[in-house]
Amino acid sequence: MGEEAPEFRVESVTLESKDCIQNAIDVGDKTYVISRSDDPKSSISIKILDKLTQTWVVPTVLGAHPTPSNSHSSILVNSEKILLIEKGVPLSDFIWFLEVDTPFVKQQRKIKGTEVVAWTKGVIGEGQKPVVISGPSGVGKGTLIAKLMKEYPSKFGFSVSHTTRSPREKEIDGVHYHFTERSKMEEEISEGKFLEFAHVHGNLYGTSIEAVESVTDEGKRCILDIDVQGARSVRASSLEAIFIFVCPPSFEELEKRLRARGTETEEQIQKRLRNARAELDQSNSPGLFDHLLVNDDLEACYENLKKLLSLDDGHEDPNDSLIKDGKAIACYSILSKTNSEILLQSETNEVEKGTASLLSLDLSSLSGGAPGRTRGLKLTR
Numbered sequence: 001m002g003e004e005a006p007e008f009r010v011e012s013v014t015l016e017s018k019d020c021i022q023n024a025i026d027v028g029d030k031t032y033v034i035s036r037s038d039d040p041k042s043s044i045s046i047k048i049l050d051k052l053t054q055t056w057v058v059p060t061v062l063g064a065h066p067t068p069s070n071s072h073s074s075i076l077v078n079s080e081k082i083l084l085i086e087k088g089v090p091l092s093d094f095i096w097f098l099e100v101d102t103p104f105v106k107q108q109r110k111i112k113g114t115e116v117v118a119w120t121k122g123v124i125g126e127g128q129k130p131v132v133i134s135g136p137s138g139v140g141k142g143t144l145i146a147k148l149m150k151e152y153p154s155k156f157g158f159s160v161s162h163t164t165r166s167p168r169e170k171e172i173d174g175v176h177y178h179f180t181e182r183s184k185m186e187e188e189i190s191e192g193k194f195l196e197f198a199h200v201h202g203n204l205y206g207t208s209i210e211a212v213e214s215v216t217d218e219g220k221r222c223i224l225d226i227d228v229q230g231a232r233s234v235r236a237s238s239l240e241a242i243f244i245f246v247c248p249p250s251f252e253e254l255e256k257r258l259r260a261r262g263t264e265t266e267e268q269i270q271k272r273l274r275n276a277r278a279e280l281d282q283s284n285s286p287g288l289f290d291h292l293l294v295n296d297d298l299e300a301c302y303e304n305l306k307k308l309l310s311l312d313d314g315h316e317d318p319n320d321s322l323i324k325d326g327k328a329i330a331c332y333s334i335l336s337k338t339n340s341e342i343l344l345q346s347e348t349n350e351v352e353k354g355t356a357s358l359l360s361l362d363l364s365s366l367s368g369g370a371p372g373r374t375r376g377l378k379l380t381r
């Protein structure tokens with residue numbers, strides 16, 4: 001926790017009334033009031049007071065909301081975000097940020113023309129980087145991913161994409177894809193719910209932020225099966241991932257596999273083969289893919305994929321010991337803040353198993369943020 005004396009700054013006023021709890025936090029000329037009713041099932045609401053004009057605004061609230069609980073404490077982290085610590089929820093779910101003036105919020109404010117705030121959940125530690133797998137249709141991406149998920153069901157989780165294409169015979173909605181209407185998907189894209197999307201073989205495909213985050217929240221490493229355009233978008237996003245391109249041993253073999261799969265019409269096969277040439281050309285784009293895997297013999301290719309992934313294995317997350325019992329109930333409140341850390345104090349008399357009486361939340365290495373999670377939180381005793 002360093003030598004620096006904590007500056008004790010009370011930036012939040014807690015107003016408790018009979019049926020709700022509110023925190024009022026000043027950010028510049030505005031006061032953000034975060035309220036919840038005493039019904040643990042109801043969600044948090046936000047109101048903003050413009051202190052200059054003495055007017056109230058109810059903002060558009062983006063992002064997944066904090067888990068319902070019956071109380072919280074909060075503090076201003078910096079001019080961009082407020083930290084909210086929830087009480088009575090699992091340790092894996094008690095740190096939240098309300099973004100009030102981050103680049104994402106500023107951009108959304110411009111797009112929507114209204115006042116905007118965004119919730120983002122704080123995730124302790126970095127987790128393992130998601131794995132993006134691209135390659136032409138029929139090369140064997142799905143087969144390789146299925147093998148990986150079968151061998152390591154608790155280690156990897158599949159990012160279930162949305163698509164406007166029709167389901168194939170054995171495909172299950174919500175498992176292989178979220179099969180959806182184009183208009184609904186376009187609406188959700190405009191609401192900022194997608195990490196990336198692309199038009200592929202005449203249909204719209206996209207990865208929702210929730211698809212990736214829900215896998216990561218389960219403590220699993222996320223696998224994305226997306227096309228080259230999607231890989232490019234993810235590369236440009238804030239999601240740090242490993243990018244793998246799967247190549248066929250030859251074009252003729254690719255065509256053979258596509259036909260043998262028997263899931264597409266001749267017209268669709270022709271379209272996929274045309275697109276395959278462009279995708280194979282793009283696989284060499286500088287800085288796009290970290291690894292190229294040739295899928296000739298399936299078993300050999302699978303072994304190579306496993307070797308590649310284990311390159312990143314074996315690193316111990318120092319936060320693991322603190323969060324290993326993520327289901328333990330958190331009962332912390334904010335004690336003090338300096339520029340680099342916020343101290344949280346346990347409110348339980350008897351320190352519960354897996355929790356500590358005083359925790360330091362290091363604010364120096366936060367990554368990501370709305371519309372995804374805020375990662376990289378370091379929590380030390």
Ligand SMILES: Nc1nc2c(ncn2[C@@H]2O[C@H](COP(=O)(O)OP(=O)(O)O)[C@@H](O)[C@H]2O)c(=O)[nH]1
Nearest residue numbers: 137138161197198200205206207225226227230
């Ligand atoms: N950009 C993007 N591409 C996707 C997504 N989901 C699937 N794809 C890609 O869309 C293409 C077609 O997928 P699909 O219809 O399942 O056919 P298949 O690749 O022949 O099995 C493949 O290149 C997938 O990698 C997504 O969420 N985003």
Ligand SMILES: Nc1ncnc2c1ncn2[C@@H]1O[C@H](COP(=O)(O)OP(=O)(O)O)[C@@H](O)[C@H]1O
Nearest residue numbers: 137138139140141142143257261295296297298
């Ligand atoms: N190494 C391989 N050798 C021969 N056939 C393969 C190999 N890998 C996959 N296949 C077969 O090729 C077809 C296409 O594979 P699939 O996993 O559906 O490709 P993708 O997901 O890339 O479109 C499937 O019928 C699959 O069983």
